[in-house]
Amino acid sequence: MSNAPEGTPAHYGNRIYPLADAIPVEQLDAEADLLDALAEKPLPIRLFGYLKLGGPGFMAAAATLGAGTLTSAMLSGAAFGYKLLWVTWVAMLSGLFMMAAMARFTTHGGFRVMQKQRERHGWFMAKVLTGAIGLLAVAIVFNFGQVALGTHLIESVGERVGLHLPQSWNWPLYVALTAWISLRYGRGSRGVVFVENFMKGALVLMVLCFGACLVVVGVDWPAALHGFFIPWLPSGQQGIDIFIASSAAAIGVVDWVFYHYAGLAKGWGPKHEKLARMDTIVGLALPFVVVSFIVVSVFAATLYGKSDLPETAAALSAALVPLLGEQFAAIAFMIGFLAVPVTTSVILGVVSAIGMHEIFEWEPDVSSLRWKLCILLPQIGLFGAFLPSPILLIIVIAALLSVTNNVVGWSFFLLLNDREVMHENRSKSYIWNLGILVQVTLLNCVAIIWVFNRMELW
């Protein structure tokens, strides 16, 4: 049921998320007028306008480009050179169909998607599979890795500039910075935009810093372009594992659900659908593909062909830094890399708050102690600065995600095609449904392979 403020114009009829209440209706009116005006403009002006008005896509990109994704990109470049570059855009392309579904729910649904899941598909689907496993467990458990990497990088940058900042000392700096930014989300009319602009800035920083490293090490353009456009996989089971894991893992439950709620927090309505779709392309897909391309290429140009490759992000970056030669390139790499865990930790804080409030059916109030505590929950990951990552916990959560991501995908596919839920705004496109089903089938394969692995059938 909509609880939009009285007198809210019809095109904000889905303004049902209290975080959007801080945005004055006049501001949303002006944005809707601007979107109407932009529709008449030439493509470059239109794109610039969408870039300025977008935001949730950039935040989803920051969430996706975490320590795990970057480690995969580094390993891919170091182990296979440029050959697996094509996987990045294939993975993103397959995920965009579901993101378009989330954009439709946000702009035309008039509901919060987890509430609608609960109504249509039961509390277990909404609260356990989507909320507890897909959002909350990910936000809390995966932040250990972000803190461990972030504090390691602060220590490394410190060493380069002659400062002694060991991980066991610098964690308060990391925790304070990420918690402060997360807590700004939704506070006042500029709270959402502040965090979005931080993400946009951090993504630009990543591109500039990693790009500088790529300029220093050079890129084999013919090999890179070949790897980007011509699919190749290692032979046998390894190739199938890499393809299925990489293509299905780029975008998952966190990205789907967070994007939806971030759009609701901006007060998006039907007039914002084109903006929302462009936001997933310009804000999410483009930064993901560009950053992945650069990171894979840097490692392909430096570590490819070397034996005894390290397997963790920290060890891989430590192996890379001496090969960069120039001091500025080494520092640029570490600063760009630092932006990765920082942005992800910020988003995980917000994801935790959104997830907790939806699971327990609490009304979000960013000024409440409850919201703040929920935001701070993933900061328990500060122990990642002292202790080894909780490997067992991470394996358990990753396993649960492997076998539940696909089922949550089914739920969203069914909602998009549900006449009683979406009415005239349900999917009427065969291609759109097909795209979602391909991603869902890849997620099915991840779940099946996980089970087969346990049964020693794979």
Next chain:
Amino acid sequence: MEWLDRPLGPMRIRAWGLLANMMANALALYGLSQVLSNQGGHVLLAVGFTLSVLFIALLAVPSE
């Protein structure tokens, strides 16, 4: 294709279809694992793959 959105027991036919698709995916992957380990499995792979394609093609039809 209106029947896709009719209820059948606790779920609609489209939801049963998603479940059936996953079973077909499992069949195809089991066949593939057999093929990769040179233990046959070509028929299972072919049947699983064909069924997966059919289910996906069918389930993608939008509701009328």
